[in-house]
Amino acid sequence: MTRQTTGASTAAAPIAAATPAVVVDVDILERNVAAMASFAAKNGLALRPHAKTHKIPGIAHRQVAAGAVGLTVATIGEAEVFAATGIEDIFIAYPLWVDERAAGRLLALTDVARLTLGVDSAEGAQQVARSLGAAASRVAVRVEIDSGHHRSGVPPLQAADVALAAASAGLSVTGVFTFPGHSYGPGAAAPAVADENAALSAAAVSLQDAGFTELEVSGGSTPSALSSSGDTLTELRPGVYVFGDAQQWELGHCRPEDIALTVESTVVSRRTGPAGEPRFVVDAGSKVLGTDRAAWATGYGRLLDHPDARIVALSEHHATVEWPSGQDVPPLGARLRVVPNHVCLTVNLVDEVLAVRDGVAEERWAVAARGRNS
Amino acid sequence: MTRQTTGASTAAAPIAAATPAVVVDVDILERNVAAMASFAAKNGLALRPHAKTHKIPGIAHRQVAAGAVGLTVATIGEAEVFAATGIEDIFIAYPLWVDERAAGRLLALTDVARLTLGVDSAEGAQQVARSLGAAASRVAVRVEIDSGHHRSGVPPLQAADVALAAASAGLSVTGVFTFPGHSYGPGAAAPAVADENAALSAAAVSLQDAGFTELEVSGGSTPSALSSSGDTLTELRPGVYVFGDAQQWELGHCRPEDIALTVESTVVSRRTGPAGEPRFVVDAGSKVLGTDRAAWATGYGRLLDHPDARIVALSEHHATVEWPSGQDVPPLGARLRVVPNHVCLTVNLVDEVLAVRDGVAEERWAVAARGRNS
Structure with a gap:
């Protein structure tokens, strides 16, 4: 497993949790x-x-x-x-x-x-x-x-x-x-x-x-x-x-380096798209990201370290990533940080988040009000 | 509070739970x-x-x-x-x-x-x-x-x-x-x-x-x-x-009377839409329904007892319902049964469901595998 480091923001050290895992940079x-x-x-x-x-x-x-x-x-x-x-x-x-x-x-x-x-x-x-x-x-x-x-x-x-x-x-x-x-x-x-x-x-x-x-x-x-x-x-x-999220990033209301919450995910499947372009699936689906996608959004979330990649399809446990031509495609088992479109939905899907400093998990924080809809 | 009974399917007796509540007809x-x-x-x-x-x-x-x-x-x-x-x-x-x-x-x-x-x-x-x-x-x-x-x-x-x-x-x-x-x-x-x-x-x-x-x-x-x-x-x-859901209903793979899971909701706000049409908000939003909406779906879910109504907007705690002209608009406090578009997401948002027979809550069932994404 390797964390990909070709993108815009500084990649942290790998988080050892099972994926998908919601990670907060404190x-x-x-x-x-x-x-x-x-x-x-x-x-x-x-x-x-x-x-x-x-x-x-x-x-x-x-x-x-x-x-x-x-x-x-x-x-x-x-x-x-x-x-x-x-x-x-x-x-x-x-x-x-x-x-x-x-x-x-x-x-x-x-x-x-x-x-x-x-x-x-x-x-x-x-x-x-x-x-x-x-x-x-x-x-x-x-x-x-x-x-x-x-x-x-x-x-x-x-x-x-x-x-x-x-x-x-x-x-x-x-x-x-x-x-x-x-x-x-x-x-x-x-x-x-x-x-x-x-x-x-x-x-x-x-x-x-x-x-x-x-x-x-x-x-x-x-x-x-x-x-x-x-x-x-x-x-x-x-x-x-x-936290920031992909919506705020794409609207210009936060920068990638301001995004405090990501979903650590693993590449589980690779294929090529209709035009032969590289595609792969990571294991962060709608049951951890949520499905919100505004008409103006570029996809179902973003990859923090790979701003040119696009999440072109999302189901419960699969996010399909379209990868920029000419860039090395992450291998199976690689870990990638997904930025959800709308972070409020992501937090409400998990019982706890990993609180991390300098890429090291320090604590688990319970999402104490998760699911308190009434 | 009154349950509306003008729609296609037989309305059950009111469920006394706080709304939104996920209800399964056993x-x-x-x-x-x-x-x-x-x-x-x-x-x-x-x-x-x-x-x-x-x-x-x-x-x-x-x-x-x-x-x-x-x-x-x-x-x-x-x-x-x-x-x-x-x-x-x-x-x-x-x-x-x-x-x-x-x-x-x-x-x-x-x-x-x-x-x-x-x-x-x-x-x-x-x-x-x-x-x-x-x-x-x-x-x-x-x-x-x-x-x-x-x-x-x-x-x-x-x-x-x-x-x-x-x-x-x-x-x-x-x-x-x-x-x-x-x-x-x-x-x-x-x-x-x-x-x-x-x-x-x-x-x-x-x-x-x-x-x-x-x-x-x-x-x-x-x-x-x-x-x-x-x-x-x-x-x-x-x-x-x-369970069935609104997607299966709209695709013709189940009938309204086959739908076993609904989200009991309450009318909390009323207004008129751009053309003066009646609209209201129920308290079942994306944090209980999920946001899946296929391109062919008529809205963000359906009202089981009011097949002509449409859910035209959805945010975390608000579903905006466009009501058929000429039908009595439900009063504030009325309870309505919402059918989620994609039931898998709804169940994964709640820790328990109310198991009901003949409109009477018999048990609470824990959604034991909720959030088990890894």
């Missing part, structure tokens, strides 16, 4: 954590990283130690995992439908953390209040705004209606937020930031006009975060920046 | 297990179901009780899980690169199960033999054939070379196999079956000419299985048939 991770914290501080922005990306308490605590005000999560289950490790300020940035069971879990969380929920409808807010009953005042809510991603969230000018309904139901309204998911595309970050600023500004003004004060104005995705400013926002919620 | 599952077993028996075919689909020992034992000769798996880790529950005949249908660590695990498996490996190169076979050393005779190998899917496997006429190399290295060659993955497409099953028969026949003949006898000739995917016959094959390896 030095790069810590550099990414520090860089975003520094950007936020310099721009007067609170940083509340989205922990759905990593689901790992040790990374959350590094973020908080670097200055994060708390965490963002997507589910009650994620909040429970991080609260249990001592994270004291958690925003569930999702329009939960809070039934009786969910209400009990939320109340338990308020015993150990400052808890904020997303809402994007009067009915949803009223349901939160109804289910929490007399304890409704123990959670804060922020109104989700649709800034152009057109997923959840209300148009900016409907934000006040939701806020007023929430307040009437007994909830404390503390801000507005959006996810500018339309920042994921070539050249899309700058216009998405403009949309985000416009939508959040309009929403915040309408809430102020309705009498709400001291509002948090929260935005940010990894593609848009470094273009954000404190002129409109008070808070950033990027997630992917801790 | 009656339908057992019907599917029995039907494939019956087909195989009538056609003189051994059935060796692929357990990567379900990863659940209780389902494997139902398959064996119905007549399966053993299991197919994709990884050593899956083999270990099933062998530990008493499955005694396991085929790892994957061209493993067997290093020292893998060899130790394979040897341990041979203490409790009859073990067969896939090989698709002389080097891969020689590596198996080298790593196993004196114990090489304790595993059998089958040569993988590329019948048109162009993933792993050798062209039929190269099969004998691989078989001879394996035999020279001390391995027992017991057959040939293929995965006709190009059966996944509209109208693709019949030509894929023809390709499979032609490729396996040619490979088997070439092995016989080279002196190999008593060969297993193994094929079959869920789309192609019911078109297979004992004229060429001796064994079938379908996986998805136990």
